[in-house]
Amino acid sequence: RQTERTLKIELPRSVGAQYATGEYIYFLDSDDMIKPNAIEILYNKAKSDKLDVLCFDGETFFENEQLEKIYKFEERWCVRNKEYTAIKVGKDLLIEMLFNNDYKAVVWILFINREFFNSNKLSFINGILYEDNPFTLEVFIKANRVSHIKDRLYIRRVRESSITTSNSTFNRPYGFFVCYIKMMELTNQYLTNVNYNSLIFKEVFRMIKCCRSEFAKCSKDEKEKYLLLEPVEQEMFKYLVVDYCNSENKCKSLVKKVKRLEEDVKKNIEIQKQFKKNDIYLRKSIANLRNGWSFRI
Numbered sequence: 443r444q445t446e447r448t449l450k451i452e453l454p455r456s457v458g459a460q461y462a463t464g465e466y467i468y469f470l471d472s473d474d475m476i477k478p479n480a481i482e483i484l485y486n487k488a489k490s491d492k493l494d495v496l497c498f499d500g501e502t503f504f505e506n507e508q509l510e511k512i513y514k515f516e517e518r519w520c521v522r523n524k525e526y527t528a529i530k531v532g533k534d535l536l537i538e539m540l541f542n543n544d545y546k547a548v549v550w551i552l553f554i555n556r557e558f559f560n561s562n563k564l565s566f567i568n569g570i571l572y573e574d575n576p577f578t579l580e581v582f583i584k585a586n587r588v589s590h591i592k593d594r595l596y597i598r599r600v601r602e603s604s605i606t607t608s609n610s611t612f613n614r615p616y617g618f619f620v621c622y623i624k625m626m627e628l629t630n631q632y633l634t635n636v637n638y639n640s641l642i643f644k645e646v647f648r649m650i651k652c653c654r655s656e657f658a659k660c661s662k663d664e665k666e667k668y669l670l671l672e673p674v675e676q677e678m679f680k681y682l683v684v685d686y687c688n689s690e691n692k693c694k695s696l697v698k699k700v701k702r703l704e705e706d707v708k709k710n711i712e713i714q715k716q717f718k719k720n721d722i723y724l725r726k727s728i729a730n731l732r733n734g735w736s737f738r739i
Contacts, residue, residue, distance in 0.1 A: 455566050467554045473599050480595035484553040494558040494585040498551050500596025513600050519548055525592040532585030540641040549574045551596050571617030576624040583632045610659040612667035618653035657683050
């Protein structure tokens with residue numbers, strides 16, 4: 443059933459992967475670039491080490507100074523602090539990167555072996571934003587040989603009217619919501635080891651936090667679009683997002699009221715102190731007048 447929420451279409455990434463015939467698959471966003479020798483470097487490294495996945499880094503440029511001032515923080519999505527040269531099982535490297543705040547969920551800094559891609563039936567969720575998040579998590583969960591080079595081979599553009607810089611619509615929180623559900627399924631299915639759980643679930647719960655944050659930014663009309671979801675999905679969204687945001691707004695309102703009351707109490711205390719000072723001064727003034735010659739006469 444098609445709704446106003448989103449138009450279900452087949453993602454170019456999914457279509458491209460179906461028709462790919464090479465040894466490796468790489469996904470480049472249409473408004474970004476890679477350096478001229480990037481694919482050669484990635485291919486040689488992945489081939490020589492027989493990797494399922496090779497991670498690398500990138501750099502960001504902004505179309506104007508205003509965007510750079512506002513979205514300077516976006517640079518963090520391309521650059522890792524450390525280099526992870528050892529060949530590891532994907533889950534182990536995932537934990538190491540999460541521990542160092544170096545995990546990047548974006549797909550455009552991954553170079554993926556096509557045989558690994560097809561044998562594990564990897565795919566993107568169609569019709570949503572932020573579909574990189576569950577895809578990249580599944581890649582790390584299922585890969586047996588993963589490594590990283592710190593070369594900044596990707597060139598990311600931050601421009602006007604992109605997903606990053608445009609106003610929030612319901613598609614944004616909904617995208618994070620679907621990612622959260624899918625990532626919960628993945629962790630429950632593949633990550634039964636307690637050693638993996640804590641940091642990975644923190645990354646999963648980041649999706650619902652982002653969902654709530656984006657939902658709070660939406661206009662009233664955009665927020666009401668969750669009512670167009672299918673019944674079960676609608677109830678889950680209401681419970682996890684709408685009710686939470688409403689209760690949070692009530693809490694914020696109560697905090698403001700408490701702060702105003704505290705300020706009023708402080709003002710009243712100051713007034714009372716001043717009144718006492720004035721009262722003592724008046725009493726002394728009256729006493730002086732009564733004791734004066736003029737008053738006595």
